[in-house]
Amino acid sequence: MGWDELAGGAAVARTMDSLRARNIAVELLKDRGEALRRVTELVPEGAEIMMGSSTTLSEIGFLDLVKSGGRGWRNLKDTMTGVTDPVRRYELRARSSLAQYFLGSVHAVAETGEMVVASMTGSQLPSYAYSSPNVVWVVGTQKIVPDLDTAIKRVWEHCLPLEDRSMKAAGQPGSAVGKLLIFERETSPLRKIRMLLVGEKLGY
Numbered sequence: 001m002g003w004d005e006l007a008g009g010a011a012v013a014r015t016m017d018s019l020r021a022r023n024i025a026v027e028l029l030k031d032r033g034e035a036l037r038r039v040t041e042l043v044p045e046g047a048e049i050m051m052g053s054s055t056t057l058s059e060i061g062f063l064d065l066v067k068s069g070g071r072g073w074r075n076l077k078d079t080m081t082g083v084t085d086p087v088r089r090y091e092l093r094a095r096s097s098l099a100q101y102f103l104g105s106v107h108a109v110a111e112t113g114e115m116v117v118a119s120m121t122g123s124q125l126p127s128y129a130y131s132s133p134n135v136v137w138v139v140g141t142q143k144i145v146p147d148l149d150t151a152i153k154r155v156w157e158h159c160l161p162l163e164d165r166s167m168k169a170a171g172q173p174g175s176a177v178g179k180l181l182i183f184e185r186e187t188s189p190l191r192k193i194r195m196l197l198v199g200e201k202l203g204y
Contacts, residue, residue, distance in 0.1 A: 003158040004201055007144035011111055012197065015144050018113030022185035025194040032060040035138050035198045040071060042136055042194065043101050050076045050099035052124030056138050056203035057103060093123050102132035105203050106183070107159045108151035109144050109195070115183040116151040118159060122179035129181060130188075137195045140202030148182070155180065159204045 007015070012028060019026045029035050039062055043049060049066070057063050066075055076096040083089045104124055108116040115137075119125055128135055145151050155177065163175040186193045 003154055004142050006199065006201065007141040011144055011146075012141055012199075014111045015109055015113070016197070018111060019109075019195060022113045023193070024113075024115075024186060025192065026197060027194075028197045028199065030198075031200045032198060032202060035196055035202075036060045036062055036065070038196055039103070039136060039138065040065070043071070043073065043103070043134075046072045046074065048074045048076060048100040050096045050102050050127065050132070052102075052104040052119075052127075054104045054138075054203065056105040056140065059202050060138060060198075062103070062138075097123075097126040097131045099127060099132050101134045101136065102127035103136045103138070104128070105137050105139055105143075106195075107143065107204065108154040109139060109197075110148050110151045111144060111146050112148065113185070114148045114151060115195075116148070116155055117181040117183065118155045118177045118179070119181070120176055120178045125179055125181050128183065133191050135191070135193045137193075138198060138202065139195055140198050140200055142201045143203070144197075152180070152182075162204045 016026045016028065027038065029038055051057060066073060076099050080089060080092050083092060106115045106117045117125065117128060145154055160175060160177055167173070167175045
């Protein structure tokens with residue numbers, strides 16, 4: 001199975017069962033259009049939102065919708081625009097980890113239910129792991145792999161090289177894995193973690 005090959009129906013079903021057993025609410029959607037519609041349903045009008053850097057959110061059209069002011073969401077990322085002082089920027093980034101709704105994706109999902117997220121800075125990881133009460137991940141089913149070992153392997157062999165190449169093409173130094181989050185399960189009754197699996201290749 002190639003890293004970009006969409007998972008078959010049986011693998012998707014096993015993954016969804018495993019995620020639910022780990023207190024992750026999961027839905028299966030047909031394509032990016034359905035994904036965008038579902039995200040707009042899940043995030044209430046006027047809600048405070050934050051996003052990690054996400055190719056997936058860009059591909060479904062969510063970033064363009066946010067930029068247009070859609071649904072009156074209060075995007076905490078806007079508070080960092082034009083801030084060059086590193087201390088102030090760090091403070092704002094820390095504040096954003098408490099966003100009411102944090103949206104993004106993951107780099108791999110195991111059929112056994114574990115999820116893996118790689119990050120160079122780690123800025124989105126506090127929200128994913130603990131601090132945001134609502135997390136919405138949009139995930140193409142090509143990111144489904146058989147087990148945790150393969151999920152980690154996907155990060156190193158597939159996601160990192162693609163991200164490194166993309167950053168260098170944009171004139172930046174490149175990428176690296178600074179932090180690696182293995183999300184086993186959600187244990188807090190105060191948080192809602194939701195994954196929207198999409199039957200279309202999205203992101204890395």
